[in-house]
Amino acid sequence: MDQTNPLSQARRQFLKTSGMGLGVTALGSLLPQNAIAQTNKAPHAKHVIFLFMAGAPSLVDLFDYKPDLEKQFKKPLPESISQGQRVTAMTRGKEQLVVPSMFKFNRSGENGLWMSELLPHLSKQSDHLCILKSLNTNAINHDPAKTFVCTGSELPGKASMGAWLSYGLGAINKDLPDFIVLNSAFWTGGTRNVQGLYSRLWGSGFLPSKYQGVAFQTNGDPVLFLSNPKGVASDVRRRMLDAAGELNRKHMAEIGDHEIETTISQQEMAFRMQTSVPELTDLSQESKETLEAYGPEVSKNGSFARNCLLARRMVERGVRFIQLFHRGWDHHSILPKQLRGQAYDVDQASAALIQDLDQRGLLDDTLIVFAGEFGRTVYGQGKLARDDYGRDHHPRCFSGWLAGGGIKGGISYGKTDDFSYNVAENPVAVRDLHATLLHQLGIDYQKLSFPFQGLDQKLTGVEPARVVTEILS
Numbered sequence: 001m002d003q004t005n006p007l008s009q010a011r012r013q014f015l016k017t018s019g020m021g022l023g024v025t026a027l028g029s030l031l032p033q034n035a036i037a038q039t040n041k042a043p044h045a046k047h048v049i050f051l052f053m054a055g056a057p058s059l060v061d062l063f064d065y066k067p068d069l070e071k072q073f074k075k076p077l078p079e080s081i082s083q084g085q086r087v088t089a090m091t092r093g094k095e096q097l098v099v100p101s102m103f104k105f106n107r108s109g110e111n112g113l114w115m116s117e118l119l120p121h122l123s124k125q126s127d128h129l130c131i132l133k134s135l136n137t138n139a140i141n142h143d144p145a146k147t148f149v150c151t152g153s154e155l156p157g158k159a160s161m162g163a164w165l166s167y168g169l170g171a172i173n174k175d176l177p178d179f180i181v182l183n184s185a186f187w188t189g190g191t192r193n194v195q196g197l198y199s200r201l202w203g204s205g206f207l208p209s210k211y212q213g214v215a216f217q218t219n220g221d222p223v224l225f226l227s228n229p230k231g232v233a234s235d236v237r238r239r240m241l242d243a244a245g246e247l248n249r250k251h252m253a254e255i256g257d258h259e260i261e262t263t264i265s266q267q268e269m270a271f272r273m274q275t276s277v278p279e280l281t282d283l284s285q286e287s288k289e290t291l292e293a294y295g296p297e298v299s300k301n302g303s304f305a306r307n308c309l310l311a312r313r314m315v316e317r318g319v320r321f322i323q324l325f326h327r328g329w330d331h332h333s334i335l336p337k338q339l340r341g342q343a344y345d346v347d348q349a350s351a352a353l354i355q356d357l358d359q360r361g362l363l364d365d366t367l368i369v370f371a372g373e374f375g376r377t378v379y380g381q382g383k384l385a386r387d388d389y390g391r392d393h394h395p396r397c398f399s400g401w402l403a404g405g406g407i408k409g410g411i412s413y414g415k416t417d418d419f420s421y422n423v424a425e426n427p428v429a430v431r432d433l434h435a436t437l438l439h440q441l442g443i444d445y446q447k448l449s450f451p452f453q454g455l456d457q458k459l460t461g462v463e464p465a466r467v468v469t470e471i472l473s
Contacts, residue, residue: 043442044406044472045367046172047315048165049322051308051350053342053372054146055195055329058391059399060378060420061101061339063131065114068418069100069378073386077379081419088140090332090381091392098419099380099389102336111410118343121351127410128354128363128403130471134414134423137374137395137430142195142330145373145395149430150201150323152459159205159450161434162321164459165441166211168448173318175276177214180319182310184326184345185218185302194327202323206452210262213323216310218302222281226274234274280313290356295348305349312356315366329372333382333390354403367405367440371433374398378419397423400433405440408473431465439467 060066077096087096104117109126122129139145144154151158159167162179171178181202202213216222228234252260283291283298286309291298297305304326311322326346331338350370357363375398376391383389397416403409415425435445438459445465449456 043440044365045404045440046365047320047322047362047367048161048405048437048441049311049315049324049353049366049368050161051324051326051346051368051370052146052149053329053346053370054197054325054327055142055331056145056372056374056376056393056398057329057342058101058331058335058339058376059133059397059416060376060391061103061335062116062118062343063114063399063401064133064416064420065105066100066378066418066420067105069098069420072098072419073100074098074384077419077421081417081421083422085396086140088393091377091379096377096379097384098378099384099386099391100378102387102389109410113410113412116343118340119347121348125351125354125403128358129409129411130402130407131399131412132371132401132414132428132433132471133397133399133412133416134425134427135371135375135398135400135430135433136423136427137398139374140393140395142373142393145393146195146201149371149373151203151205152431152434152461156198156200157205158457159207159211159459160200160202160213161437161459162202162213162323163204163207163211164438164448165321165443167207167450168438168443169320169441171318172320173276175272176280176314176317176319177273178320179211179213180314180322181213181215182307182322182324183215183218183302184304184307184324195330197325197327201325206457207450208262209259213321216281222277223273226277228274276317280317281310283309293348293352293356295352297345297349304345305352308349308353309356312353312360312362315357315362316360331376331390332392334388335382335390336387357404363404365405367407367437368403369400369433369437370402371400372398378421394421396421402471406473407440408471411471413468413471426470428468429465431460431463432468434459435465436468436471440472 074097077098082096105114106117108115108123113126113131115123115126137145137148139148139154147156148154151160166178183197202215204212214223221227248260248263294305294309297303298309300306307324311324314322328342354363354368357366375394377394381390381392413426414423414428416422417424438445438448445460449458
């Protein structure tokens with residue numbers, strides 16, 4: 001074999017990467033995306049805003065009203081309810097004593113949905129909400145549970161939700177990424193037990209890297225190295241990019257590595273983003289009424305409120321998937337104090353996001369998802385006082401909500417038992433949530449796949465999943 005022949009080198013590169021499982025990744029990147037996108041009838045939604053509450057909000061203190069628990073205060077959780085289920089090391093060997101919520105609940109909306117007093121603004125949008133009370137998962141620790149919600153697998157290395165959608169549906173706006181990540185830098189209540197976030201939660205995994213999420217920064221340039229270096233004018237940057245592109249295309253022809261194509265396209269995207277991102281993040285043209293609707297924290301860079309407003313602006317500009325991470329929900333102690341702060345951060349802003357999208361005619365084709373990685377137990381931790389308690393991790397059931405994007409509003413779906421400990425009716429596994437999300441975007445979750453390591457990989461994995469058709473309008 002001629003060692004200097006570019007074609008021979010390309011064949012060797014193909015054989016080498018195929019043996020490592022990367023060859024099929026390169027081939028998969030050539031699949032026609034519209035063939036995947038057109039697996040269903042016309043989609044109900046074009047965009048997703050996933051409000052991810054990292055650390056796990058307490059369902060019994062926010063959405064799952066259980067007034068009869070007052071009679072059970074500091075009584076042991078019945079074995080008929082716990083059924084010997086797995087607990088964390090923080091609970092193992094300790095008595096599981098019931099602690100009811102100290103917060104009042106009120107009915108809201110036409111159908112009288114029960115919601116905590118901590119969510120007065122969101123309660124006013126309850127006619128848009130579908131509250132899921134029967135979400136459940138397997139992981140009992142934060143890292144695998146967050147990884148599972150974001151990628152469909154507890155093990156690192158799989159493609160994230162936004163990457164799957166970017167791969168399956170392609171771009172709407174050529175001047176902004178398909179998938180953008182916003183991480184809240186400010187939180188009022190969650191100053192303890194703040195869980196880490198890792199780029200693999202919005203990574204592309206085995207998919208070509210061009211589908212990974214782009215994380216915006218809270219300080220300086222929204223995207224690293226977006227600005228030209230001092231002394232480098234835009235026309236100079238353009239010539240440098242053209243020269244680098246020419247070299248990269250020559251290298252691509254020689255070795256056949258499709259990640260080089262990704263490099264070229266991402267460099268071009270970065271150049272266009274030098275104009276599109278500053279315009280996107282400039283809120284000076286927003287009205288006083290709009291800014292006030294999102295609350296006083298909207299003026300702070302990196303706040304959840306500001307990120308919600310940015311998410312609306314991204315939807316207007318055609319971004320496919322926006323994921324907001326808000327940390328600080330891991331309340332093993334002093335839950336009432338910390339939960340008040342967390343609710344303050346997200347209540348007004350998430351309500352304003354719904355209202356803002358609705359007023360602009362964007363809510364119908366934008367699916368908003370609000371959820372953590374699992375729930376929190378009805379039994380307490382810490383002091384176990386009525387106004388000072390904590391709660392442990394609980395994967396058996398947790399609550400979240402959906403709005404817009406073809407979802408029925410003003411309803412709750414699923415029920416828990418009297419102790420908010422087990423799902424009693426209409427379970428919704430995380431895989432079901434993923435399948436429903438894909439369905440609303442016009443994708444058959446069983447057909448959206450990518451060959452890797454001898455398996456047709458899917459966001460929903462190999463275990464059974466279902467579209468929760470009962471909540472669809």
